[in-house]
Amino acid sequence: MNEELTMDRIVNLCRNRGFIFPGSEIYGGLANTWDYGPLGARLKNNVKEAWRRRFIQERHNSFEVDADILMNPRVWEASGHVGSFSDPLLDCRSCKMRFRADNLIDEFDPEAHADAMTKEQMFDYIKAHHIPCPNCGKHDFTDIREFNLMFQTFRGVTNDAKSVIYLRPENAQGEYVNYLNVMRSMRAKVPFSIGQIGKAFRNEITPGNFTFRTIEFEQMEFQTFCKPGDDIEHYEYFKNYGRQFFEDLGLAADHLRFHDHEKLAHYAKAACDIEYLFPSIGWGEINGTHDRTDFDLSRHQEYSGENMSYLDPYTNERYIPYIVESTYGLDRTVLALLCEAYDEEVIDEAKNDVRVVLHLKPAMAPIKASVLPLSKKLGAKAMEIRDELAKHFMVDYDDAGSIGKRYRRADEIGTPFCVTYDFDSETDGCVTVRDRDSMEQVRIPVAELRSYIEKSLQF
Numbered sequence: 001m002n003e004e005l006t007m008d009r010i011v012n013l014c015r016n017r018g019f020i021f022p023g024s025e026i027y028g029g030l031a032n033t034w035d036y037g038p039l040g041a042r043l044k045n046n047v048k049e050a051w052r053r054r055f056i057q058e059r060h061n062s063f064e065v066d067a068d069i070l071m072n073p074r075v076w077e078a079s080g081h082v083g084s085f086s087d088p089l090l091d092c093r094s095c096k097m098r099f100r101a102d103n104l105i106d107e108f109d110p111e112a113h114a115d116a117m118t119k120e121q122m123f124d125y126i127k128a129h130h131i132p133c134p135n136c137g138k139h140d141f142t143d144i145r146e147f148n149l150m151f152q153t154f155r156g157v158t159n160d161a162k163s164v165i166y167l168r169p170e171n172a173q174g175e176y177v178n179y180l181n182v183m184r185s186m187r188a189k190v191p192f193s194i195g196q197i198g199k200a201f202r203n204e205i206t207p208g209n210f211t212f213r214t215i216e217f218e219q220m221e222f223q224t225f226c227k228p229g230d231d232i233e234h235y236e237y238f239k240n241y242g243r244q245f246f247e248d249l250g251l252a253a254d255h256l257r258f259h260d261h262e263k264l265a266h267y268a269k270a271a272c273d274i275e276y277l278f279p280s281i282g283w284g285e286i287n288g289t290h291d292r293t294d295f296d297l298s299r300h301q302e303y304s305g306e307n308m309s310y311l312d313p314y315t316n317e318r319y320i321p322y323i324v325e326s327t328y329g330l331d332r333t334v335l336a337l338l339c340e341a342y343d344e345e346v347i348d349e350a351k352n353d354v355r356v357v358l359h360l361k362p363a364m365a366p367i368k369a370s371v372l373p374l375s376k377k378l379g380a381k382a383m384e385i386r387d388e389l390a391k392h393f394m395v396d397y398d399d400a401g402s403i404g405k406r407y408r409r410a411d412e413i414g415t416p417f418c419v420t421y422d423f424d425s426e427t428d429g430c431v432t433v434r435d436r437d438s439m440e441q442v443r444i445p446v447a448e449l450r451s452y453i454e455k456s457l458q459f
C-alpha cells in the first residue's frame with residue numbers, strides 16, 4: 001500500500017474498472033448503498049471461497065449453513081435486538097435534519113465520552129453546551145428518541161403490529177437457532193462450529209466511508225460451541241486464526257492489529273477486534289471475536305421452550321455450550337484487500353511514467369490471466385488459448401491498443417499474468433508470459449501454460 005494513498009483513488013479505480021459502483025446510480029443513487037461490478041463480484045467470491053476453505057473445508061467438525069434472512073420475530077426478542085439495539089436520535093426543529101445525539105457530542109468535544117452517557121445525560125449536555133445544529137447552526141432540538149436499527153417490514157397484507165417482521169441485523173442467530181438441527185443431523189459433538197456467509201441489514205443514520213459502513217452488508221460468521229471452561233482457549237485460538245487468515249489473503253502484518261475491548265456487551269466475557277489500517281479512515285474493524293458464554297443458547301431455551309443443553313457422551317455431564325463467535329466483515333475485507341494491493345509505481349521518472357497496479361494475491365485476483373494476440377491477425381489462435389484456459393479459471397482477452405497499454409490495463413485490475421501470442425508462437429508453440437509484479441517475461445510452451453498459472457493460484 002502506498003503511504004499517501006487516499007480512499008478517493010480507491011473509489012475512482014473501483015468505479016472506473018468495474019469493481020464497485022454507487023447503488024441505483026442512474027436514479028441519483030441511494031445513500032450508502034453500493035453495487036459490486038463484474039470484477040468486484042469476482043473478488044468478493046474469491047474471498048468467500050478462501051474463507052470456506054480455511055473455516056469449513058480444512059477444519060474438523062465445522063459445518064456451513066445458509067439460513068434465511070427473515071426469521072420468526074421472537075428470535076430478535078430473545079437476542080435482545082428488539083429491546084436494545086438502537087441509536088439515540090434527535091431532530092433539528094428548524095431544518096428537520098436528524099442526528100445521533102452521541103455524534104453531536106463527540107464532534108463538539110471528543111473528550112466528553114458520549115458513549116458512557118444515558119439518553120437524559122446526552123440531552124442535558126447538548127442543552128448546557130448549546131450545541132448548534134451542524135446543518136443550519138440553530139439550537140432547537142427535539143427530545144432524544146431511541147431509534148431501533150433493525151429494518152422492519154410487514155408480512156402479508158396487513159400493516160399491523162402482529163405482522164411486523166425484520167431483516168436480520170446479524171447472521172449469528174441463524175446459526176444459534178439451528179444448533180440442535182446441525183448437532184443431530186451431522187452427529188456433531190462439542191466442540192463443533194457452524195459458519196455462515198450472508199447479508200445483514202442495519203438502518204443506521206450516519207454510515208459512510210465507501211463500503212466500510214453500509215446499511216446492507218455481508219458477513220462471514222463462525223460460531224464455535226464449546227464446553228464451559230474451554231471457552232477462553234477457543235477465544236484466543238480464533239483471534240490468532242483470524243489474523244493469520246487475513247495475512248494469508250494478502251494483508252500486511254503491520255497493517256493489522258488486535259483491539260481488545262475493555263467495555264463489554266452484557267453477554268460477552270471477552271471481546272477483541274482485528275483492525276486494518278485503511279487509508280483516509282485509519283484503523284477500522286474487519287473482524288470481531290467474542291466469548292459470548294451461554295447467553296445465546298440460554299436465551300433461546302428460555303424464549304423457545306426447547307432444551308438447548310448438550311449431553312457429553314463420555315462424561316455424562318449436561319450443560320449449555322458456550323459460544324465463541326468470530327465474525328468477518330466481507331465488504332470490509334474486500335475493501336482492505338483493494339487498499340493493500342493498490343500501488344502507483346514510477347516506471348520512468350523522466351517520462352513521468354507511472355503505472356497503477358493491484359498487487360492482489362493471484363488466488364484473490366478477479367481475472368487470472370489476460371491473453372493478448374500481438375496482431376489482430378493472430379486473434380483466432382489466441383482466442384483458442386483463451387477458451388481453453390477459461391475452462392479452468394477466469395481469463396480475459398484483449399486485442400485493443402499496444403501491448404504496453406494492454407499490460408497496464410491488466411495491471412490496474414490485478415491480473416497476475418499476461419500471455420502474449422506472437423508470430424513465433426505459430427512455429428515454436430510457445431507464448432510469452434509476463435508477470436504483473438516483476439514485469440519479467442518468460443517463454444513457455446502453450447501446453448504448460450495452464451499448470452504454470454494454476455500453481456500460483458494456491459491458497
Ligand SMILES: [Zn+2]
Binds near residue numbers: 094095096097136138
Ligand atoms: Zn438544523
